[in-house]
Amino acid sequence: MKFNLKRYNTYLLLIIVLCFSSCKKYLDEKDKSNFVKTNYFATGAQAQTFVNGIYTSLYLFQNGDAYGESPFITLELFAGHTTSLGQSVNNGNVINQRTDATNPGFEDVWQNSYNAIANANLALQQIPTVSMDETLKKKLLGETSFLRAFFYYHLVRLYGDVPLITSPVTVTSPDLYPDRKPIASIYDLIISDLIAAQSSGLPAVDQTGRVSLGAVNTLLASVYLTTAGYPLQKTENYAKAATTAALVLPSYTLFDKYDYLHDNPHKNQGELIFQSQYLVGVRTNAITQLTVPFNLPVGAYGDHLGGMIPTNQFFNSYEPGDLRTQERQFYFSSYPQFGSKTDTVIFGVHALYKYFHVESALGNGICDENWTFLRLPEAMLIYAEASNEVNGPTPDAYAQVNKIRARAQLQPLSGLTKDQFRAAIWKERYHELAYENKAYFDIQRTHQIYNVANNTFGDAVSTPNEQGVTMKAQYYLWPIPQREIATNNKLTQNTGW
Template sequence: MKFNLKQLGIGLILILTMTFSSCKKYLDEKNKSDFVKTGYFQNASQARTFVNGIYTSLYFFQNGDAYGESPFITIELFAGHATSLGQSVNNGNVINQRTDAVNPGFETVWRGSYNAIAQTNLALEQIPTVSMTDADRNKLLGEVYFLRAFFYYHLVRLYGDVPLITKPVSVNDPDLYPSRNPVASIYDLIIADLTAAQASGLPATDQTGKVSLGAVNTLLASVYLTTAGFPLNKTENYAKAAATAELVLPSYTLFDNYAFLHDNAHKNQGELIFQSQYLVGVRDNAIPQLTVPFNLPVGAYGDHLGAMMPTNQFVASYETGDLRTQERQFYFSSYPQFGDPSKTVIFGSHALYKYFHVESATGNGISDENWTFLRLPEAMLIYAEATNEVNGPTPQAYQQVNFIRTRAKLPALSGLTKDQFREAIWKERYHELAYEDKAYFDIQRTHKIYNVINNTFGDATSTPNEQGVTMKAQYYLWPIPQREINTNKNLTQNTGW
């Protein structure tokens, strides 16, 4: 059920596009209809349900279509280490750096993020007026502060200067057609929101899909690491990134089986810090269909889209003996044919086993695997990288990287210079967090790209990737969606678009 007062400008902000369809892990009571701002926040139960509804905004990152387009794929294709075997013209244009501001993926992320931010702004305004215990109110506000920061963090990295909206907007409000605010001011709000969430009394971990203190600290550590690089270059934030990431490490444990990253039994557990929740019969997704080989009978899916396929060169860039590259670990190149498992389907290339969902592939083809936004190895590698920038390779920094390498059956790192250790950590980020929408953001903050052919890092705008494409400088940011430019005369376009 959606309630739209008016749909203008940024999607927007407006007065609210409220969606009350959700996974049962989010919603504890029946959806309310006939929502009005003045009458909904009357008790703690209503406030809880409203916040549960905000979580459903996370789904747009995995929304896909029959051509294999989805924001989580678009973000990854910008990094240059994936191909698309499906029918999407837009995916091909991104890979070959000839896309433009009318690419629908750009609008999906912009509009979806600002609709979610509109909901968080209303929640932050109304929840303080609701009768409930102080502890419950503070925790609820902590979740909302995290979610607003989460969506703004995606906006500022993808689009640069963006409108900064921190209160509900009415049809007569000047913020209905806002101008763009500087990147630094967006990050100030993100850090302030996450700092407020830190102090809100959230639990250290959460296995129901809601925000935890671990999620807050992991995201804040990522923000500090990002702001230490381009475009702000606030190098003093490396120390803050290390200290914040260190807070996360005692609360989570690495899985001893990579299959647990994408099965149903281990959702929200172990190393999984923050996920988008899916459940058959409530909300499903096309993640496995989008990432299995194109038009090959691998699983019970109606579509096999091949929309995001790792390049063979990237898979070959892992060290010899790396467990992650062995069959059915992070990748796979063959699988029993659906309907006749006595036959084996040979792909002719690698596909992402990291997102293969055995339950749906061997069942009815309906996927409810969770999408992971944050997990422990990212916090470990943030800690190691940021610590190295401040103090060089410390024993503690080595320890965190080597935990990840030991699981991958690789020898421990030792005896490296600061510069060598920095690149070793960057490679580990590429290899451990592969195809998790981290690589493009690493390119943005470092202005370096991983040259998998030579196993080195080069300048992002002069080093061809394994597909022979050299990144254009304009690709450090996405364009402001053309529909928004056309609607709001106060918006300007990013350079080159």
């Protein structure tokens, strides 16, 4: 089977170089395998290059294969609103809750995240010793702190108690075979790193793909919101989430067209706060190939994999008249057949136009759309939810939700109780942030799932999803990869796995 996505792994001794073109900065790979700590970090340029390399670990979430497996898809399968029409046995096992700790996706995320953390630890140790421009030094340390927090935030939510490694590991280090640390201590480091990044001189907004203050504050607000819910239930963090999210809102603007979420001209602009960067000739992906219907010729791709297809029930859960459900907004159900001037392909499903990359579909099939990790509507909804938990519905909280609804051509919310407003915000998160890897984490922190049939929320481990599957309690976490446990006898397995 032809498949044009190359899989890459970023190792500790591989340096990846950012190349800069016009106002955008893209990722270029150069092998610096002769790197050792004693001959690197001698100049500011070397420090910059090393930090640039940490960014490439972000690619791990979009890595995929010809069977439709990818971390960004696995996260959606766990949430229960997705079918997979590809050939993946692993994807089917996740959907039907019969997967196990040998699923290679669990290992990929674990290993690549710790590779990124290892690089970040080395950078945070060495860069302070480099003779270089102090402003740039401070900024690089801020970017690195954000990136370490970013990867730990994924690890702690996915696996629970995980090894906490904050300095470079050698063959004689006690952290060579680390044990698991409590969730609370992982979050303490994440919050500490993000607070450090707040004061590192980062720009409020960055349109080149690097970390900005907006990204730091959005991620920190998300961390506070998460820690206010399960399992920590530090409800005092709702106020911190609202305050931190409010810092983001003045610096970004909503797009007036949903097309701009997934085209090339608007990368890193408007409402897009933090993305992983792609460019033809430098680094490409198969996001569109993985999300178009299986084996239907809707673009110039070697494969059409159907790895992530929304359920019809979830699509139908949107309010009548919601612009996001109109053809070629967030979803689409037909498209001109590639190579034909007259024929149209009818899908039979509602696929994700949200990730359809028109440039590659109509071109040579090589996709370089960016993947979005953080965007303005998430910060708006964090603010609304967190402030509601503290003060109930307020005009400011309504205003944030209603801006999102106005763009979707929906009537504004008003006159709701605190509980009603909470549910309305949760629905808006599901509908606006659909298939952006937010739903599974929302289930974890709220212990509620969206019951699309009744348009309500129900207990996560007793409410069947639209595929007739009731979530097992063990699915609140991923399993520790079996290979890691076999290698390190200090690691224990999560309950139920």
